Amino acid sequence: MLNASPFIQAGLLLVGYFVFTLFCYRKVIVTKFQNHKQRHAKTLIAYASESGSGEQLARELHVKLKSQGDPAICISLNQVTEQQLKQADTLLIIASTYGEGEAPDNGRHFLGKLDTFKSTLAHLNYAVLALGDKAYGQYCQFGLMLNQALQCKHCTPLFKPILVDKLDENSIHEWYSNLLSKGLLEEAVPRSTLSSTQLPIQHFKLTGRQQVNLNSPGAPLFEINLAVPSDLTWQAGDIARLHIENTVREYSIASVPQEQSLKLLVREQKHPTGELGLGSGWLCHHADLDSTQAFSIRANPKFNPLDEHKKLILIGNGSGLAGLRGHLKHRELKQHHENWLLYGERCAEHDLPWHLELTEWFNAKHLTEIDLAFSRQTADSNIRVGRCHSGYVQDALLAQQAKLKDWVNNGAAIFICGSLQGMAKDVESMLLDILGQPVLSRLERQGLYRKDVY
Numbered sequence: 001m002l003n004a005s006p007f008i009q010a011g012l013l014l015v016g017y018f019v020f021t022l023f024c025y026r027k028v029i030v031t032k033f034q035n036h037k038q039r040h041a042k043t044l045i046a047y048a049s050e051s052g053s054g055e056q057l058a059r060e061l062h063v064k065l066k067s068q069g070d071p072a073i074c075i076s077l078n079q080v081t082e083q084q085l086k087q088a089d090t091l092l093i094i095a096s097t098y099g100e101g102e103a104p105d106n107g108r109h110f111l112g113k114l115d116t117f118k119s120t121l122a123h124l125n126y127a128v129l130a131l132g133d134k135a136y137g138q139y140c141q142f143g144l145m146l147n148q149a150l151q152c153k154h155c156t157p158l159f160k161p162i163l164v165d166k167l168d169e170n171s172i173h174e175w176y177s178n179l180l181s182k183g184l185l186e187e188a189v190p191r192s193t194l195s196s197t198q199l200p201i202q203h204f205k206l207t208g209r210q211q212v213n214l215n216s217p218g219a220p221l222f223e224i225n226l227a228v229p230s231d232l233t234w235q236a237g238d239i240a241r242l243h244i245e246n247t248v249r250e251y252s253i254a255s256v257p258q259e260q261s262l263k264l265l266v267r268e269q270k271h272p273t274g275e276l277g278l279g280s281g282w283l284c285h286h287a288d289l290d291s292t293q294a295f296s297i298r299a300n301p302k303f304n305p306l307d308e309h310k311k312l313i314l315i316g317n318g319s320g321l322a323g324l325r326g327h328l329k330h331r332e333l334k335q336h337h338e339n340w341l342l343y344g345e346r347c348a349e350h351d352l353p354w355h356l357e358l359t360e361w362f363n364a365k366h367l368t369e370i371d372l373a374f375s376r377q378t379a380d381s382n383i384r385v386g387r388c389h390s391g392y393v394q395d396a397l398l399a400q401q402a403k404l405k406d407w408v409n410n411g412a413a414i415f416i417c418g419s420l421q422g423m424a425k426d427v428e429s430m431l432l433d434i435l436g437q438p439v440l441s442r443l444e445r446q447g448l449y450r451k452d453v454y
């Protein structure tokens, strides 16, 4: 008679070996399975967001869908491909509007790409959450343009675009309720959990206010200082939000937490009636020194410092010097000294905020290059530091194009801060002329081309 126990023992050994192998390779197997699911994701969440709220809402929705087992993917609108749209059955878009009815940077290539897609997208259901602000003329325009373009491609709307004024909770709640009623969400999203889009408000004492462009032909520009608690943190590039009369005004932060002061550069705004702008009038004139002001701090990851030490080209105009100074100060503390500032204003005599500090940084070789462009330059201006150009900051770039190419070829990143219409558009087209589209796209992809423009 055959003895069964050696066979049983061998069988048990084999099973044990199999279980052990599965255990050892569990990470590889799970990743492969997830990648497979990603390639076959049926729900595509796409965001276009400049200051991050739309991206945050998209990521929160992504987490909710994944927790109910939906292998959805979440990417920026610019990253969406024709193949992904062909394979998806549902496209959920969260898109804000910038400039004057325009797309945020990470969504601005989508409509052009959609036009060139050959496939019909009649199989695709979609919904749009359009973020905007009724104070602007072209309210939620980009979201509405997306809706129209998808209809032209014969996609089917799940429901009408939901327009969100200043991140209004009711509209965001309506979005989740509609997704629930269409069966995309399995559970209702309670209103109380929507508060994550609201940033905590804190009260800072106004400790200093000083006009930094006396006798300038331009509107007055003020340095504003606020005392902040010693444990408050933020990163260079983040945004301070003044809460005033149920509305919010945003300013680039010019300082770093180690300075224990929130430093802003605020341009006085005037309406055609002569009335002062709400936020700038308050900070530059009406608010009493030593009074407390309600602020929140908004993270601005698309304009935060790079993780690694790279050369940095900082380009800006007017009050945009605030965002650039934040980076220069951060890099001074990190001892990252290869910095090149290109800054544009009106007139050399009166329009160079923080010129003493800039000069110190130049002398200490923290700023290795400075190019200043003045649009109302007189022949022999009393230029205080660096090279001086007549014209605009893009003219300074053109004059320094060989150096620009050299820095970029040596790994430099480019950061831009200031006005969108008055500077950033012309600077970008000059960068395109000098560096070419492939180089600028590469910098953008690698996170080496960052903008905070308004």
Ligand SMILES: Cc1cc2nc3c(=O)[nH]c(=O)nc-3n(C[C@H](O)[C@H](O)[C@H](O)COP(=O)(O)O)c2cc1C
Pocket: 048, 049, 050, 051, 052, 053, 054, 055, 095, 096, 097, 098, 099, 100, 101, 102, 104, 131, 132, 133, 134, 136, 137, 138, 139, 140, 141, 166, 167, 453, 454
């Ligand atoms: C410089 C600037 C321009 C804007 N232009 C518009 C606009 O033309 N139409 C609109 O409805 N909202 C406009 N907004 C408001 C934003 O769309 C709104 O604040 C939105 O919630 C931002 O979302 P995000 O953080 O995802 O970019 C503008 C905001 C800024 C700061």
